[in-house]
Amino acid sequence: MDKKLELEDFVLIGRTFEEYYRMFHLESIDKNEKILDVASGVSSFCSEANAKGYNVTAADRVYRFNPEEIEEKCSKDLKETMEKLTSIKALYKWDFFKDIEQLKNHRERAYRGFIKDFKLYRDDRYIISEFPSNNFKENQFDVSLISHFLFLYDEHMNYEFHKQIINEVIRITRKEIRIFPIANLKAQRSPFIEKFMGDKAFNNYEINIVKVNYEFIKGGNEMLVVKIK
Numbered sequence: 150m151d152k153k154l155e156l157e158d159f160v161l162i163g164r165t166f167e168e169y170y171r172m173f174h175l176e177s178i179d180k181n182e183k184i185l186d187v188a189s190g191v192s193s194f195c196s197e198a199n200a201k202g203y204n205v206t207a208a209d210r211v212y213r214f215n216p217e218e219i220e221e222k223c224s225k226d227l228k229e230t231m232e233k234l235t236s237i238k239a240l241y242k243w244d245f246f247k248d249i250e251q252l253k254n255h256r257e258r259a260y261r262g263f264i265k266d267f268k269l270y271r272d273d274r275y276i277i278s279e280f281p282s283n284n285f286k287e288n289q290f291d292v293s294l295i296s297h298f299l300f301l302y303d304e305h306m307n308y309e310f311h312k313q314i315i316n317e318v319i320r321i322t323r324k325e326i327r328i329f330p331i332a333n334l335k336a337q338r339s340p341f342i343e344k345f346m347g348d349k350a351f352n353n354y355e356i357n358i359v360k361v362n363y364e365f366i367k368g369g370n371e372m373l374v375v376k377i378k
């Protein structure tokens with residue numbers, strides 16, 4: 150596959166520990182638990198969480214690129230995303246972020262924090278994985294977090310692909326999976342949510358929608374929890 154083309158595929162925008170804490174109710178996760186951040190990209194969560202004593206591993210297909218290539222793409226994506234945001238500002242709730250300028254500074258802090266950590270711990274915490282394919286062992290993690298990857302892009306990845314990825318994450322996770330948001334890019338609950346919750350293939354798991362203390366896309370303040378045991 151063409152490396153450059155692939156790097157263009159997804160927007161490299163990352164979130165911070167503070168955002169993950171709110172999106173995923175992290176207060177209910179013990180610091181001793183092994184956490185996997187699936188499609189973690191340029192989020193600073195892994196870096197900040199490990200500095201705070203959590204045990205977090207990050208997995209994303211973008212980690213095959215070098216820090217300079219990733220940084221260049223982040224800076225370009227951030228500029229373009231902020232420009233596009235002006236015309237769709239009304240789809241978002243402006244309280245956690247007061248305005249576009251504050252959002253831009255926050256996102257810049259996230260990717261800079263990531264790049265710094267990636268240069269230091271590339272072979273340790275940042276694992277190249279193109280899901281559903283991965284080299285993790287069965288039950289390797291206690292909890293897996295999936296932020297801004299599944300359901301959000303329901304127009305770009307079909308239901309079968311969502312299913313394959315979730316099945317793989319179930320295989321490598323011992324206790325539970327938390328997914329945020331469950332809204333898509335139109336700021337509507339993804340139709341895949343209802344399909345997934347009624348899918349017989351997942352009958353063995355307890356699946357719940359839980360309200361969280363984070364809402365940026367209007368109405369997008371819910372996470373999906375899949376309890377494995």
Ligand SMILES: C[S@@+](CC[C@H](N)C(=O)[O-])C[C@H]1O[C@@H](n2cnc3c(N)ncnc32)[C@H](O)[C@@H]1O
Nearest residue numbers: 159163164188189190192209210279280296297
């Ligand atoms: C919008 S970013 C979200 C990053 C981070 N989770 C956050 O919330 O800040 C989406 C990420 O999904 C990654 N991605 C896309 N397809 C993937 C796949 N099949 N396997 C692993 N990562 C993938 C991209 O490289 C990108 O970093």
